[in-house]
Amino acid sequence: MQLRDFRTYARAEAHLGQGLTVVHGPNGAGKSNLLEALYFGCTARSPRTHNERELVRFGAQAARVVVKIADGSQEHELSVGFGALADGSRATKRMTADGAPVERLLDVPDRPLMSVFMPDRLELLKGAPTLRRAHLDQFVAAIWPARAQVRREYSRVLAQRNALLSRIRHGRASQATLSTWDRELAGKALALRDLRSDAVALLAPGFTERGAQLGCSGELTLEYRPRSGACDEEEFVAELQQRLPGDLERGFSGHGPHRDELAILRDGRELRVYGSQGEQRLALLALLLGERAVLAAERRRTPVMLLDDVMSELDSDRRELLARELSLSGQSVIATTDLGHVPGAGDAAVTRLRVSPGAILQEALAA
Numbered sequence: 001m002q003l004r005d006f007r008t009y010a011r012a013e014a015h016l017g018q019g020l021t022v023v024h025g026p027n028g029a030g031k032s033n034l035l036e037a038l039y040f041g042c043t044a045r046s047p048r049t050h051n052e053r054e055l056v057r058f059g060a061q062a063a064r065v066v067v068k069i070a071d072g073s074q075e076h077e078l079s080v081g082f083g084a085l086a087d088g089s090r091a092t093k094r095m096t097a098d099g100a101p102v103e104r105l106l107d108v109p110d111r112p113l114m115s116v117f118m119p120d121r122l123e124l125l126k127g128a129p130t131l132r133r134a135h136l137d138q139f140v141a142a143i144w145p146a147r148a149q150v151r152r153e154y155s156r157v158l159a160q161r162n163a164l165l166s167r168i169r170h171g172r173a174s175q176a177t178l179s180t181w182d183r184e185l186a187g188k189a190l191a192l193r194d195l196r197s198d199a200v201a202l203l204a205p206g207f208t209e210r211g212a213q214l215g216c217s218g219e220l221t222l223e224y225r226p227r228s229g230a231c232d233e234e235e236f237v238a239e240l241q242q243r244l245p246g247d248l249e250r251g252f253s254g255h256g257p258h259r260d261e262l263a264i265l266r267d268g269r270e271l272r273v274y275g276s277q278g279e280q281r282l283a284l285l286a287l288l289l290g291e292r293a294v295l296a297a298e299r300r301r302t303p304v305m306l307l308d309d310v311m312s313e314l315d316s317d318r319r320e321l322l323a324r325e326l327s328l329s330g331q332s333v334i335a336t337t338d339l340g341h342v343p344g345a346g347d348a349a350v351t352r353l354r355v356s357p358g359a360i361l362q363e364a365l366a367a
């Protein structure tokens with residue numbers, strides 16, 4: 001990976017190992033920045049912020065990350081730049097895959113899949129259902145890229161139905177026009193529900209298993225709870241019609257997969273409500289590791305796992321369990337202030353990068 005004017009880094013370069021890479025350095029050294037850069041270089045998004053201006057090094061014009069990928073005998077190069085051109089034009093994002101400009105890096109078939117653990121991500125367990133729905137939909141898109149459009153189509157039709165509801169409410173359209181949209185919405189809603197349900201069926205056993213492996217007290221389970229119990233489009237349309245008075249009153253649709261819940265439970269109780277910080281952290285790890293196993297099986301691609309600040313919060317037994325699980329397959333990158341927190345960090349099989357503000361020192365590169 002090569003960085004240019006990305007956060008604390010003016011120019012820097014790092015090589016990741018084939019297995020575990022440990023990034024270490026004191027607080028504020030640039031560890032999270034390095035993980036963020038890798039994610040940005042592979043997805044053109046930051047896992048930390050929506051405001052990409054923050055990524056540009058203070059005083060610089062544009063940030064750029066280049067990631068070179070060696071996949072068996074194939075080599076690929078992804079690049080993402082963000083910022084203004086020298087002529088002072090408005091800041092934009094530019095992406096290339098193997099030198100050719102692309103609209104969306106997420107659609108590039110050879111890009112590595114990424115999975116991120118950072119303390120902020122505990123919101124996924126603690127926060128509103130919308131975060132879990134979005135996460136589940138991203139997982140669906142990662143397993144079945146060709147079906148990623150189902151979610152977008154559902155949102156589009158839902159927005160159109162909502163606009164119509166609002167016009168009817170204000171007396172500017174008649175209810176008769178709704179039925180076409182209801183049928184259209186029903187088709188998309190059931191397709192989305194079925195994809196989510198299939199994805200959760202694939203993920204749930206591995207999630208429970210990883211929870212047990214990580215030494216979570218109590219059994220972790222994952223449950224998809226769709227709003228609609230409809231068996232076919234007709235039944236879904238009937239459900240919509242039943243709720244029409246409420247929809248008209250509010251001016252938007254209150255029924256459908258945009259209201260579903262992905263419940264994350266420990267011994268049958270919602271972790272969101274009853275879980276301790278440590279339990280929530282282990283559940284998030286179990287979820288990400290479970291997803292990684294599903295993607296490895298379904299797509300023959302193991303996501304690169306980025307783990308920021310996870311070890312310091314785990315007890316030593318659980319650190320061992322996590323390090324062992326990560327060493328089994330794929331690439332992972334762990335950021336830590338203290339090498340002693342990562343079991344086996346000194347092993348020959350582990351790549352080590354020491355960071356200090358603005359610099360990355362490649363201490364070891366494991367093949």
Ligand SMILES: Nc1ncnc2c1ncn2[C@@H]1O[C@H](COP(=O)(O)OP(=O)(O)OP(=O)(O)O)[C@@H](O)[C@H]1O
Binds near residue numbers: 032055056058
């Ligand atoms: N756009 C930017 N340009 C220059 N420096 C930046 C920029 N954005 C953030 N920084 C600096 O980066 C530093 C934080 O780096 P980072 O979050 O990677 O630290 P860290 O090594 O993960 O530390 P910790 O162990 O505390 O998590 C801060 O000092 C911050 O001021």
Ligand SMILES: [Mg+2]
Binds near residue numbers: 032308
């Ligand atoms: Mg950090």
